[in-house]
Amino acid sequence: MHLLVIEDNPDLVANLCDFMEAKGHTVDASYNGHAGLYAALEGIHDAIILDLTLPGLDGLTVCQRLREMGKETPLLMLTARDTLDDKLVGFSRGADDYLVKPFALQELEARLTALVRRAKGEHTRRRFQVANLTFDPDTLSVQRAGTPITLPRTPLKILALLIRSSPRVVTRQEIEQEIWGESPPDSDALRAHMHTLRAAVDKPFDKPLLETIHGIGYRLADPDARSK
Numbered sequence: 221m222h223l224l225v226i227e228d229n230p231d232l233v234a235n236l237c238d239f240m241e242a243k244g245h246t247v248d249a250s251y252n253g254h255a256g257l258y259a260a261l262e263g264i265h266d267a268i269i270l271d272l273t274l275p276g277l278d279g280l281t282v283c284q285r286l287r288e289m290g291k292e293t294p295l296l297m298l299t300a301r302d303t304l305d306d307k308l309v310g311f312s313r314g315a316d317d318y319l320v321k322p323f324a325l326q327e328l329e330a331r332l333t334a335l336v337r338r339a340k341g342e343h344t345r346r347r348f349q350v351a352n353l354t355f356d357p358d359t360l361s362v363q364r365a366g367t368p369i370t371l372p373r374t375p376l377k378i379l380a381l382l383i384r385s386s387p388r389v390v391t392r393q394e395i396e397q398e399i400w401g402e403s404p405p406d407s408d409a410l411r412a413h414m415h416t417l418r419a420a421v422d423k424p425f426d427k428p429l430l431e432t433i434h435g436i437g438y439r440l441a442d443p444d445a446r447s448k
Contacts, residue, residue: 222248226268272300319331
């Protein structure tokens with residue numbers, strides 16, 4: 221297995237890496253939420269081991285953002301909290317399994333193996349759709365009315381967030397945080413990416429799907445289904 225560990229305890233990471241690599245697995249490590257989110261989105265891993273308490277972004281936020289961006293990699297959450305409510309919150313954000321600290325490394329490997337086997341055996345393709353616009357998170361392909369649409373990387377990430385959140389309004393702050401983390405560029409950068417996105421998914425078609433909510437953010441929704 222190719223694993224990603226997002227954990228801020230270097231001793232735990234070292235022990236985990238030593239154990240997993242001795243078992244023949246490959247392990248990448250990130251030590252804070254922002255770095256972990258980036259590594260998870262950019263890399264290809266069989267499973268993610270995610271600590272609940274992290275500097276920068278906490279584990280629940282990392283998990284939720286991964287799912288919002290269409291990342292379906294099996295995710296096991298590590299936590300010192302063992303109450304049912306804590307676990308239910310984690311599952312609601314997209315976690316696939318929970319392991320309470322302290323834990324046996326043998327159990328961690330067994331749980332990861334089961335998650336990966338299940339994902340490979342039971343995975344079904346998911347597509348997100350708003351009106352006649354579709355987005356496939358597995359292939360990152362976009363189509364509208366059967367016509368393929370090619371988008372640069374940043375507008376594609378924005379589209380993924382908007383279509384997963386539809387018909388909710390997504391604030392500018394949410395988009396900037398999702399794309400640039402704690403170091404967003406000036407406001408013209410987002411405006412330029414939204415212009416590129418709108419030109420690709422709306423301009424060639426009769427009905428615009430991308431709506432600007434002035435002073436707040438953006439919404440991707442079927443105009444026939446929008447509440448007045």
